[in-house]
Structure formats: C-alpha cells, structure tokens
Amino acid sequence: MSRKPDQTGHTDTTSLENFLRPIVEQFGCDLEAADVTPAGRRRLLRVLVDRDGGISLDDVADVTRAISKALDADDIMGDGAYTLEVSSPGVDRPLTLPRHWRRNVRRLVAVTLNSGGKVTGRIKSASEEAAELDVNGKARTVAYADVAKAKVQIEFNRAAGNDTEPSISGGETPADGTVEEN
Numbered sequence: 001m002s003r004k005p006d007q008t009g010h011t012d013t014t015s016l017e018n019f020l021r022p023i024v025e026q027f028g029c030d031l032e033a034a035d036v037t038p039a040g041r042r043r044l045l046r047v048l049v050d051r052d053g054g055i056s057l058d059d060v061a062d063v064t065r066a067i068s069k070a071l072d073a074d075d076i077m078g079d080g081a082y083t084l085e086v087s088s089p090g091v092d093r094p095l096t097l098p099r100h101w102r103r104n105v106r107r108l109v110a111v112t113l114n115s116g117g118k119v120t121g122r123i124k125s126a127s128e129e130a131a132e133l134d135v136n137g138k139a140r141t142v143a144y145a146d147v148a149k150a151k152v153q154i155e156f157n158r159a160a161g162n163d164t165e166p167s168i169s170g171g172e173t174p175a176d177g178t179v180e181e182n
Contacts, residue, residue, distance in 0.1 A: 016045075016076060023070050024049050027063050030099065032089050036082070043082040045071075048089045052103055055088050095150040101126035104152050109133070111142055112149040120153070 017034045024031045024047075032048040049055060049063055064086040071077055071084070095101050095109065104123055111119045111133075121133030121140060130143040 019070075019074070019076050020047060020067060023066050024063055026066065027051075027059060029055060029059070029063060032093075036077075039083065041081065043077075043080060045077065045082050045084050047084070047086045049086060050088050050103070052099070054103075060086055060088065091152050091154060093151075095147075095152070098126060098128045098144065101131045101144070101150075108153040108155055109150055110153050111147055113142075113146050114148045115146070 013035060016036065017031060020034050021031045027049075029049040029051045032050050034045070034047045037044050037046070047063075047067060049060070051059075064084065067086060068084055093100070095104065101123060105126060106122060106124075108120065108122050111121075113119065119133065119135060119140065119142060121135035124132045124134050124139065126132075129145075130141050133140045133142055
C-alpha cells in the first residue's frame, strides 16, 4: 500500500496514523487521532496526542517539532501546502478506549448503555474490560462492551476537599487549556 497522497492531495488516514504513531510514541504519548481536512487552498493536518498523567504545552511543542521534521523528510503529505496542528483531545472527548477511562479516574462521567439506560458516576478504577463507578455512594461495574456512549462531565463547583485529581507533571496547565479550581 502506498503512503503517497492520491491525485486529489488526500492522504490515507491509516497510512498517516501508521507514519505518525512511532514518532509520537518516542515521547511516551499515544496517538489518539490524525486527520487531514481541506482548509481553503491548504489542508489542515490535525494530530491529537495524550498520555497517562496528561500532556503539557512543552510536550505538545516537542511532539510538534518531531512530527514537522519527519513530515519535511517524507512525501506522505505530498507537494501541496498544509498546516500542522498538534493538541490534546481535551476533557470533552468521548471515552472509547480503556486508557481513556484510566486517564479519567476520579472524574464524573455520564454513560449511556447499549440497553438505553443511563448511569452517572465517578470513575473509581478502570481495567481493560470495565470501569468501576461510584454511583451515589454505591459501586457499579460497567463493562465497556455495554457502553454506547460515555463522556466526562465538567464540574465547575466541585466540593472542596476533592483535590485528589491526577496532576499534570510539573504543575502545568493541561494542553487543552482546562483549569479546575477547588
């Protein structure tokens, strides 16, 4: 399979992700998504990266430089002009993989089950198959296979004393710009 863009300048997403993944992993990060979209006469290459413990703006800058250098040395994006944008997915992304659940332990989530039921609770723990939620003081295990949709709920008025959130290394603001205050 060729990694080159087709005649319309569109790069195959799977090839692009396979190209970018080892670059991103050098920094201890996971490639969450890579997408190329038209943006006027240019194209926008949007790359989302994350890792356990969060990702800082300095981390994003390091990953951006490495991706830019690799793209300059390869023809995967073709000859057309493009803009590279690297960021973290942000708190509002859906929880679709076990690592997403693990990275959000102690956060409040709203879950829609395949059966149509809804559950809102705080993630107590997450394994490769299921998450344990605290739902109004009672433990409830939710298997990922039973989840139709799950999303972190943003809490602006979280009760004081709940400062056990996972911290960003170095005390920096997360790359998505979110700041939680207790």
